[in-house]
Amino acid sequence: MTKQKISRVGLYVDVANITRNGGYGMRFDILREFACRDSGEPVRLNAYVVYDDERAKTDKEYRERTFNFHSTLRDFGYKVIEKTVAWYTDEAGNKFGKANTDLDMAVDALLQSENLEKVVMVTGDGDFIQVVRALQNKGCRVETVAFQNISSNLKREIDLFISGYMIPHLLPIEGAENKKPWGEIGSRVRGICYSYNHAKNFGFMRFLMRVSPGLWITDTRRSDSPYATAFAHESAFDPSTDIGHLPSRDVIFEFDLAHSEKGLQAINIVKVTP
Numbered sequence: 001m002t003k004q005k006i007s008r009v010g011l012y013v014d015v016a017n018i019t020r021n022g023g024y025g026m027r028f029d030i031l032r033e034f035a036c037r038d039s040g041e042p043v044r045l046n047a048y049v050v051y052d053d054e055r056a057k058t059d060k061e062y063r064e065r066t067f068n069f070h071s072t073l074r075d076f077g078y079k080v081i082e083k084t085v086a087w088y089t090d091e092a093g094n095k096f097g098k099a100n101t102d103l104d105m106a107v108d109a110l111l112q113s114e115n116l117e118k119v120v121m122v123t124g125d126g127d128f129i130q131v132v133r134a135l136q137n138k139g140c141r142v143e144t145v146a147f148q149n150i151s152s153n154l155k156r157e158i159d160l161f162i163s164g165y166m167i168p169h170l171l172p173i174e175g176a177e178n179k180k181p182w183g184e185i186g187s188r189v190r191g192i193c194y195s196y197n198h199a200k201n202f203g204f205m206r207f208l209m210r211v212s213p214g215l216w217i218t219d220t221r222r223s224d225s226p227y228a229t230a231f232a233h234e235s236a237f238d239p240s241t242d243i244g245h246l247p248s249r250d251v252i253f254e255f256d257l258a259h260s261e262k263g264l265q266a267i268n269i270v271k272v273t274p
Contacts, residue, residue: 010044010116011035012109013078014101014123021124022147022273023164023171029076030170031145035120038213044112047078048101052085081108106131113140120144121158126151132158147171148273160215165190165252165272166208173254183209183228185259190272193232193253194218196246201234203246205255205266230257230264237269250274 011032018026028047036042049070056063070080083101102125109119109131119135121128124146132142132154143160145167155161164170168182173190180186191207206218212226220229232255234243245251252273255266 007038007040007117008043008115009036009040009118009120010109010112011042011046011120012044012105012122013047014105014121014125015047015049016101017123017125018147018164021149026147026164026171027169028073028078030167031122032076032078034145034167034170034211035118035143037211040118042077043115044108045076045078046081046105046108047073048081048083048105049073050085050101051082054085081105102127110134110138113138116140118143122146122164124148124150124154126154129154129157162215163252166192167211168208179256183207183257185257185264188254188256188268190252190254191230191266192249192251193246194249196243198243203232205230205232205253205269228264230255230266231260231262232266232269236265236267238271241269241271 032042032045051066073080081104083104106128113119113135118141120143122145135142142158144154144158145162145164147164173188176188179188182189189207191205193203194206196203206227206229208226209228210226214224214226217225218227219225220227237243251271253269254272255269258265258267
């Protein structure tokens with residue numbers, strides 16, 4: 001039996017960027033599992049956070065909440081890299097803070113890539129395009145996970161982009177606690193409308209059933225595809241949805257899975273982003 005090759009993985013998370021752009025509440029344990037799918041070895045797990053030291057001196061709740069969050073990240077095996085907020089005063093006397101982790105994250109990814117085969121960057125910031133190119137030129141496969149306000153140029157540069165909304169359980173779905181597990185009849189999932197017949201007023205939704213090596217196998221007719229397809233009638237979409245813009249790979253929907261004579265059916269379809 002041929003021994004499966006284990007790839008060395010580096011995961012770099014721009015926590016502030018993700019939190020501001022739709023990823024608040026993201027589960028870092030699920031993120032680690034996604035990055036290390038296909039038996040990947042987590043060589044580097046870096047989480048870049050912003051810390052307001054001045055606020056922490058007077059705000060006990062902020063101090064304790066931040067401490068607990070950073071401790072949880074460390075429990076999951078992440079190295080927490082803190083960038084302290086620097087405070088300035090402009091000419092009008094207004095006080096403002098600055099803290100940017102981009103440079104730290106870029107330098108670390110480039111230096112540490114010598115020992116990596118795959119780099120997963122969790123950010124939607126287009127400033128990382130040159131970093132992505134440099135990593136690829138060093139022989140690394142580069143993937144990106146993000147939720148909202150994602151640079152279109154960044155998406156074109158990386159080897160694989162996947163919306164964080166699409167990864168099962170990565171971001172909890174409000175009200176889904178009392179439903180079936182993701183992917184089962186009666187569950188609520190997220191996906192895209194990849195096909196729509198405007199003459200007959202129906203389309204098909206595609207969603208990720210499980211995290212597996214074959215994320216490129218989007219043809220759900222294949223038994224090894226990790227995706228599934230659900231029929232969607234026009235009446236199942238929220239009235240605010242612009243059906244005329246479908247199909248679209250950029251619009252993420254939430255929907256319930258129901259059973260129909262033809263298989264899975266999507267109902268109660270609501271747009272999540274953009």
